Each structure stands twice: as structure tokens, then as C-alpha cells.
Amino acid sequence: MGMKEDRLFSQWETGIVTHSAKETEAVAATFAQSLPPDLILTLAGDLGVGKTTFVRGLARGLGIEEDITSPSFALLHVYQGKRQLLHIDAYRLKQSSSFDDLMVWDIAQSPWNMVIEWPERVADRLPADHWKMKATILADGSHRFTLTRP
Ligand SMILES: Nc1ncnc2c1ncn2[C@@H]1O[C@H](COP(=O)(O)OP(=O)(O)O)[C@@H](O)[C@H]1O
Numbered sequence: 001m002g003m004k005e006d007r008l009f010s011q012w013e014t015g016i017v018t019h020s021a022k023e024t025e026a027v028a029a030t031f032a033q034s035l036p037p038d039l040i041l042t043l044a045g046d047l048g049v050g051k052t053t054f055v056r057g058l059a060r061g062l063g064i065e066e067d068i069t070s071p072s073f074a075l076l077h078v079y080q081g082k083r084q085l086l087h088i089d090a091y092r093l094k095q096s097s098s099f100d101d102l103m104v105w106d107i108a109q110s111p112w113n114m115v116i117e118w119p120e121r122v123a124d125r126l127p128a129d130h131w132k133m134k135a136t137i138l139a140d141g142s143h144r145f146t147l148t149r150p
């Protein structure tokens with residue numbers, strides 16, 4: 001990984017604060033351009049913190065032009081841009097074994113990235129080397145995104 005990426009990711013590890021959905025989309029699009037391929041990024045945080053908004057920006061950064069909507073009912077949406085993007089919302093998964101029914105490892109075609117909202121639901125299904133993003137809303141109404149890498 002280059003020096004430019006190292007600096008970018010260390011800023012994300014400190015926490016990036018945004019003040020609008022548009023700003024979140026813009027920083028997520030930049031993030032996507034440095035994200036390694038064939039990697040899972042989990043997106044944790046309460047309802048409305050901006051997880052799907054972040055994915056919308058990430059998709060734009062991967063050259064995906066389709067509208068990004070929450071896969072709350074479908075559980076999985078698959079998009080193709082410069083890379084394949086698998087977007088999972090695990091909120092409605094009753095047990096983590098339901099993750100297996102999504103067959104993501106049959107669907108994934110390198111280069112891919114997988115983003116998972118509500119990763120707590122499927123924790124025991126995720127490989128140890130995934131990256132984690134945690135989103136929170138601050139007292140002043142801004143949104144903070146904090147990255148953890150293994
Ligand atoms: N700085 C911000 N970043 C992300 N979303 C924001 C921000 N400020 C306001 N919002 C709004 O908060 C909501 C976040 O919704 P969404 O991305 O669907 O959250 P989640 O997927 O975490 O439930 C959207 O209505 C969005 O417009």
C-alpha cells in the first residue's frame with residue numbers, strides 16, 4: 001500500500017466528520033478509490049447514522065452509476081462498476097447462518113468489494129481480515145466515520 005493510501009487511511013482511523021449526506025458521499029467516493037480489492041468493509045452504527053449514504057458514495061467511487069438503495073428486504077444487492085460491489089443489509093437476518101443462503105462466495109467475482117450493514121448479525125460468518133467502519137452522530141448533528149483495520 002502506498003504512502004498516499006497510508007495517510008488517507010490513518011485519517012479515517014482518526015475519524016472523518018461530515019456535515020451533510022453529500023459530503024459523506026464525496027469522502028466515501030474518495031475512500032473507494034484507495035480501498036484494496038477483494039475486501040469486506042463492515043458498516044456498524046445505529047439506524048440513520050449514514051451507512052447506506054456511505055455505500056452510495058463508495059459505489060460512485062467504484063464507477064457504479066445505478067441508484068443505491070438499502071437492501072433491507074432483498075438483503076443483498078449486487079452492482080458492477082470498475083469492481084463488483086456486494087451490498088448486504090443484515091438487519092433482518094434471524095440467524096447468522098442465513099448469511100450462507102445469500103451465496104455471496106458463489107456470486108463474488110474478483111475484483112470485488114463487499115459492504116455489510118449490521119455486521120453484528122453475521123459476525124461469525126466474516127473472515128478475520130475484514131475492515132470495519134463505525135458511524136455515529138455527534139452532539140452537533142455531524143456524522144463521524146471511524147475506520148478499524150486488522
Ligand atoms: N453527514 C451526513 N452523513 C450521512 N447522512 C446524513 C448526514 N447528514 C444528514 N444525513 C441524513 O441521514 C440519513 C442517513 O440515512 P442512511 O444512510 O439510510 O442511514 P443508515 O443506513 O445508517 O440507516 C439520510 O437521510 C441522510 O440524508
Ligand SMILES: [Mg+2]
Pocket residue numbers: 051052070089117
Ligand atoms: Mg442502511
